[in-house]
Amino acid sequence: MTEELMLIGCRKNNAAAQEALYNRFSPRMLGVCYRFAKNREDAEDMLQEGFIKVFTQIHQYRNEGALEGWIRRIVVHTCINIIKKNKKFSDSVEISQAHNIHIREEMIPSIMQAKQVVESIRLLPLGYRTVLNLYAIEGYSHKEIAFLLDIEESTSRSQYTRAKSMLEEILIRKKIIQKPRKKNLFFGNI
Amino acid sequence: MKNDFYDDGFELLLKEKADQFSMYPSKRVWHSIYNDLHPGRRWPSLAIGMLLITSLLLIGHLNTGDHRMNPKSNNAATINTINTNIITQNTINKTNQVNKTKAHQPPVEYYDKAFEDVITNETDFYTYTVVRNNRPKNFYYPEDAPTPEPGFVIDNTVVKNNETDIIQTVDTYIKSNRIFADITMYRKKKANPSVVLTKNNLQDKYPENMGEPEALNISSLDRSSLTPPAIINSKGIDPDRFAAADIKSTLLVTKVEEKKGITPEEKAWIENYALHNNKKEGSKFKNRLAYEFYVTPAVNYRKLTTKSKGSATAFANADINEVMSQKPGLGIETGLGFTYSVAKRLQIKAGLQFNYTNYNIDADKTNHPIITTILLNDPATGYSYPAARVTTISNNYNASALQPVTLHNRTYQVSVPVGFAYKLSSENNVDWFAGATVQPSYVFGGNAHLISSDLKSYVSDPTSIRSWNLNLGFETYMNFRLGASYNLQVGPQVRYQVYSTYRRDVALIEKPYAIGLKFGLTKGF
Numbered sequence: 001m002t003e004e005l006m007l008i009g010c011r012k013n014n015a016a017a018q019e020a021l022y023n024r025f026s027p028r029m030l031g032v033c034y035r036f037a038k039n040r041e042d043a044e045d046m047l048q049e050g051f052i053k054v055f056t057q058i059h060q061y062r063n064e065g066a067l068e069g070w071i072r073r074i075v076v077h078t079c080i081n082i083i084k085k086n087k088k089f090s091d092s093v094e095i096s097q098a099h100n101i102h103i104r105e106e107m108i109p110s111i112m113q114a115k116q117v118v119e120s121i122r123l124l125p126l127g128y129r130t131v132l133n134l135y136a137i138e139g140y141s142h143k144e145i146a147f148l149l150d151i152e153e154s155t156s157r158s159q160y161t162r163a164k165s166m167l168e169e170i171l172i173r174k175k176i177i178q179k180p181r182k183k184n185l186f187f188g189n190i
Numbered sequence: 191m192k193n194d195f196y197d198d199g200f201e202l203l204l205k206e207k208a209d210q211f212s213m214y215p216s217k218r219v220w221h222s223i224y225n226d227l228h229p230g231r232r233w234p235s236l237a238i239g240m241l242l243i244t245s246l247l248l249i250g251h252l253n254t255g256d257h258r259m260n261p262k263s264n265n266a267a268t269i270n271t272i273n274t275n276i277i278t279q280n281t282i283n284k285t286n287q288v289n290k291t292k293a294h295q296p297p298v299e300y301y302d303k304a305f306e307d308v309i310t311n312e313t314d315f316y317t318y319t320v321v322r323n324n325r326p327k328n329f330y331y332p333e334d335a336p337t338p339e340p341g342f343v344i345d346n347t348v349v350k351n352n353e354t355d356i357i358q359t360v361d362t363y364i365k366s367n368r369i370f371a372d373i374t375m376y377r378k379k380k381a382n383p384s385v386v387l388t389k390n391n392l393q394d395k396y397p398e399n400m401g402e403p404e405a406l407n408i409s410s411l412d413r414s415s416l417t418p419p420a421i422i423n424s425k426g427i428d429p430d431r432f433a434a435a436d437i438k439s440t441l442l443v444t445k446v447e448e449k450k451g452i453t454p455e456e457k458a459w460i461e462n463y464a465l466h467n468n469k470k471e472g473s474k475f476k477n478r479l480a481y482e483f484y485v486t487p488a489v490n491y492r493k494l495t496t497k498s499k500g501s502a503t504a505f506a507n508a509d510i511n512e513v514m515s516q517k518p519g520l521g522i523e524t525g526l527g528f529t530y531s532v533a534k535r536l537q538i539k540a541g542l543q544f545n546y547t548n549y550n551i552d553a554d555k556t557n558h559p560i561i562t563t564i565l566l567n568d569p570a571t572g573y574s575y576p577a578a579r580v581t582t583i584s585n586n587y588n589a590s591a592l593q594p595v596t597l598h599n600r601t602y603q604v605s606v607p608v609g610f611a612y613k614l615s616s617e618n619n620v621d622w623f624a625g626a627t628v629q630p631s632y633v634f635g636g637n638a639h640l641i642s643s644d645l646k647s648y649v650s651d652p653t654s655i656r657s658w659n660l661n662l663g664f665e666t667y668m669n670f671r672l673g674a675s676y677n678l679q680v681g682p683q684v685r686y687q688v689y690s691t692y693r694r695d696v697a698l699i700e701k702p703y704a705i706g707l708k709f710g711l712t713k714g715f
Contacts, residue, residue, distance in 0.1 A: 015228060022220055027212035034213055041477055048219045052226050117207035136201040137208045164200065177203070 003067055010058045018055055025068060026051065029075045035121055035133050036079040046082050050075035076138050080148050083130060113176060120170040128163035135160050221534060225616070476715040478531040480675075482541070486523040486683050488706025490547050492516075492599075498565055498697045500573040510698075513585065513645045519548035519598065521704055523685065527607065529712065535613040543629065545603040545661070545685075547702055551639060553648050554584045555595045562642040564649050565697035574697050576643050583648040585641065597648060599700075601636035601691065605629040605661060613669075621669040629661035629685075638691065640698055654696050660688040667708055679710035 006024070009017020030047050037043035053074050061070050121129055130149065134140040135156070142160070146153040171177045494511055527541020563576035583597065609627030616622070638655050639648040667681025683706050691700040 013227065015224065018227065019220065019224075022223065026215050026219070028209075030213040030215045031208070031211040034211075035208060040213075043213075044215050044219045047215055048222050051219075051223050055223070055227055114207045114210035117204065118211045121204070121208070132204075133208075136204045139205075167204075168200075 007058070007061070007063075007067070010055060013055075021054075022051055025071050028068070029071065031118070032072060032075055033079055035118055035137070036076075036083060036130060038126075042082075046079045047075070049082065050078035053078060072138075076134070077148075080130070080134075083126070084149070116174050116176055117171070120167060120174060120176075123170060124163055124166055127159055128166060131156055131159040132163040132167065136164075218534065225534075480529045480677075480712045480714045482527050482529060482539075482679070482710050482712040484523075484525060484527075484679065484708055484710035486706040486708040488521050488523060488683070488685065488704035490519050490521045490549050490702055490704045492549050492691075492700050492702040495699045495701075496565075496697055497567065497699050498574040499567065500575070510641065510645070514641060515552035517550040517552065517596075519550045521545070521547045521706075523683075523704070523706065525607065529611065537611045537613075537623075537625075538609070539611060539625070539627070540606065540608045543605045543607050545601070545605060545631065547601045547603070547636075547704065549599040549702065551597040551599065551648065553595055553597050553639075555593045556582050556584045558582070560584070560647060562644065562647040562649065564640050564651070565643040566695050567697050569695055579642070579649040579651070581642070581647050581649045583639070583650070585646050585648060597639040597650075599637065599639055599691075601633050601655060603631040603633050603659070603661075605631035607663060609663065611665075614666075619671040621671070622666070623669055623679075623681075624666040626665070627663040629663055631659045631661055633657055633659060640692070640696065643697075654692045656689060656691060656693050659691070662686045662688060665708055667710070669712075675714040677710075677712040679708060679712065681708055682706070683708040 006017045006021045010021055026047060029050065030043055033043040033046040033050070034040065037046055050071075054071050057074070061067065121132060124132065131145055134145045134148065135142065140148070142153050142156040145151075145156040149156070151159075168177070494514075494516075496510055523543055523545050525541050525543030527539050527543075529537045529539040531537050559580050559582050561578060562581055563578050565574050566577045567574050583595065607627040607629040609625055611623045611625030614622045614624055633655055635652075636655055637650060637652050639650050640654060641648055663683060663685045665681060665683040667679045667683075670678040670680070672678055684703065685706070686703045687701055690696075690698075691702060692698055
């Protein structure tokens with residue numbers, strides 16, 4: 001089914017079209033949710049809520065930009081809302097606590113690289129993870145992140161710096177990236 | 191967004207890898223979304239399921255009777271029916287060289303090719319459906335089959351050529367797995383060309399328990415070759431392109447897209463999720479389990495009747511409820527329990543509950559003990575007999591009354607409610623449930639004031655209370671989801687006692703019932 005047909009069907013609340021659209025985008029969107037969520041069940045809840053919003057707001061999509069991008073933005077916002085609703089965000093970005101987290105070797109999966117990266121991201125504390133997801137992967141600016149998460153822009157920056165540092169350690173141990181011989185080979189200034 | 195974002199190799203690596211990552215959600219997610227979007231269609235789901243099964247059977251039955259082609263009829267007439275308003279895309283297979291003179295009237299071989307392509311992984315269901323429903327009359331079908339209808343036909347039904355109908359119709363065909371039946375039929379024919387299908391061997395056409403053909407390994411598709419121009423446009427099938435096209439493309443590709451780049455290793459990884467810091471299998475049980483605490487203040491009523499036999503039947507001569515001054519009392523039920531979601535909408539529950547029942551009677555206290563009788567039934571004969579008792583409480587008829595007093599018929603019970611709750615609807619963070627419980631109860635205390643056989647006195651006799659009883663509870667409530675795991679439940683509840691409060695040998699039969707408002711708090715594990 002073409003994207004155009006799916007959109008027409010979804011706007012008419014046609015279940016077959018909705019299912020087709022869901023089948024097409026849900027695997028990738030679940031991957032997005034999974035990076036934000038605590039576990040798979042939470043990710044599926046986020047996905048469910050996100051797609052309900054997508055279908056109820058589909059009439060607002062004006063064919064400007066990729067449909068997947070539009071859906072992704074809704075899903076990401078849904079994830080953020082759920083995270084914020086479930087836990088006061090500022091409580092979860094305790095830097096001192098995060099520094100003390102010990103990454104055990106057995107916590108690091110080692111099958112597929114994409115999965116390894118995602119699983120590595122998920123090893124980060126919630127605050128680090130969320131900021132890193134939004135900045136590095138979803139492409140939000142620190143200003144936007146600060147607005148979304150109700151935190152200071154400077155907090156977002158510092159969280160991201162520390163998240164990168166911690167993730168770097170994990171990725172090196174997983175041998176996805178190599179330890180830089182010179183400083184800042186992989187990590188330049190933000 | 192920061193402009194220099196992509197200048198950083200680290201972010202680029204992260205984004206690239208993260209974007210490659212996808213997971214397959216469980217069916218539960220789509221069902222939940224569907225139920226939210228189409229609330230009117232979900233009740234009663236069993237009936238809809240039955241309707242669906244019946245429809246599929248009916249479609250199957252009709253298809254075996256009416257939708258076959260006559261091999262002796264004219265090809266060209268049938269081919270014209272291909273010109274339906276279908277919108278899709280297909281891939282041109284450059285290696286497929288076709289005689290242009292045949293392009294406007296695709297020969298039987300193209301339909302044959304369609305089957306082959308399905309089997310060899312290169313046909314999409316969408317295009318195949320079009321082909322299948324516009325097949326030549328001499329294409330593997332019994333000689334006595336009728337001429338096909340024009341238009342987009344599925345199972346003898348001409349479908350309007352609007353987009354929604356087409357989507358639904360094709361989906362119906364795909365989901366019905368009939369395509370696999372056709373493939374099997376094709377294979378039979380291929381193995382033994384001399385076989386002629388007739389009404390007598392139609393059962394062979396759609397054998398039961400037909401699984402997906404082994405050859406239909408769609409994961410082997412090369413996506414890079416699937417960026418096709420349309421051979422079927424808004425005006426119908428383009429005969430030139432149709433003839434030159436390998437039947438290969440998008441609806442199947444749409445399905446395949448979900449599996450793009452998925453290797454068996456990746457699939458195994460997804461399915462064996464628990465290896466990657468995810469919840470283990472046992473956690474599914476935990477996720478479905480919740481515990482609850484609830485309190486139900488209730489107003490207690492009762493229905494009092496008599497059961498007497500023989501000469502001493504004073505009760506039978508008056509309406510016992512009329513001669514007593516009775517008032518409902520306030521009781522309470524409170525308990526702890528566990529709920530387990532056996533299905534999306536169905537929960538079973540069990541727990542431990544404390545019940546306090548109370549019913550009031552206005553009476554008078556006498557200034558001296560008096561002797562009276564209560565009516566008992568002989569368990570052996572069933573006949574009633576008066577048993578002498580001493581009391582200081584008089585019904586209002588007694589002239590010796592001195593001071594008014596309120597008698598409390600109370601019981602204290604411990605029960606084990608076992609039942610279920612069914613989710614009737616759900617919107618945002620609120621669910622509407624209805625449920626019922628059976629509550630075997632042990633009465634461990636209380637007091638009973640029995641009216642005397644002459645209806646003039648009350649006798650206090652706690653020993654007349656039955657120790658074991660059975661209650662039925664019915665409730666409906668709104669479940670408010672509070673955050674991640676807490677739920678608040680509020681709703682009316684009715685509890686009815688099945689057996690009399692009193693022992694069998696007491697000639698009075700009391701059946702209390704309570705109407706209350708439940709306040710419950712549940713928390714998931």
